[in-house]
Amino acid sequence: MAVPDPVGRPALRHGVKLLLIALAAAALAALTTVAAPAHADDETTTALLGAAPVATANDDPALPAPRGEELRGGDYGKDWQHAVQVVANLRADRPKVPLVVLLGGSSARECTVRDDHWRRQIRNRSGYVVDAYNLGSKHRTYAQDLAFVQLLPENVPTIVYIGINLGRFCRPVTPASIKLPAPRPIGIFHQHVYSTQRIQSRAQKRYYVRYWMLRRYPEFRANYRAELAMLRRIIRTCKQRRLRVVLLDLPRDLPVIGNSFRVPVSRYQRDCARLSREWGVPWLHFNQAAGFVDRDFFDIFHLVEPGRLKYQSILTDRTIRLLKKYRMPKPQPTPTPSPSPSVSPSPSPGETPDPDPSGAAVTIAAPSRGDA
16 A cells, blocks of 8 residues: 655655756746847857856846957047048049059958058059058948948049958948048058057957857847948949949958857858849958968957058959959050260169159058058
């Protein structure tokens, strides 16, 4: 004869069941706090974030923004005014040679050495004399790039690079307008904010990767479609204005990032490839070919001098290919007159002055600190 359970096994089983349900609910709450919001075509980011993020009372992850403000140098904050002034000068004194401009945010600003260095490199490798300007500035939106495109001078053979990276899809689309200042000479402008003397450690960069996935990735997903539509408008406007537009994948620190950004990067790369096919515009991506190492970057998106040399070198070669492809004008060599008693001897080849590569009133005279 069975002896009745004094404790009551049904009650015990019920208590165990409640405990398991509570544990499962707690685990689910922890997962949803750390992971980015679910999306049909995205993967969970929990494994990428690790254990460090902790939820606060208002469900805002206690993961502060990566530090770096105190590490900035150069003319931080003046890059927008510089870009606007260059465009104002170009409109007032239209270039007599092909124009090459790079539009984008701070990652674009940091990816070339110097404007005069870039022009000289193009000329030395190809004989092309061009006006080349890096017009990147911090937090630049595609809507602002569109405004720049609409203001570039008319009837000038022009290549327009549109810098593409993750951060450029993270902000809500808002209308943009640019009020041009009066033309004036441009003085010393220190283009670069970051240098090799002030770069983040590998641990700081890994923290930045986790921060981006937790805090910026939801912004990327929320604003991606609208920003992609704005990118399409830029292409259409360039076509209408007969500007040669090129989509350019900007640098990122692959040795640190690895595959952490695979989902969002693959998304914009697929769409850029589709835009390239639809509109017949080049889509350039050579992060792998550049052979970057960790110390080429200040953080995970901004190059310092060794990396700038690598990136600009490839960009120069691609620019030369495009100048040839689009049959942009190239200066013809001037024949050397035969010497005669009444004419002074021609200068030796080493003494022949180079033509002014700018061909316009705009001058960007000073190198940044530490530039080569």
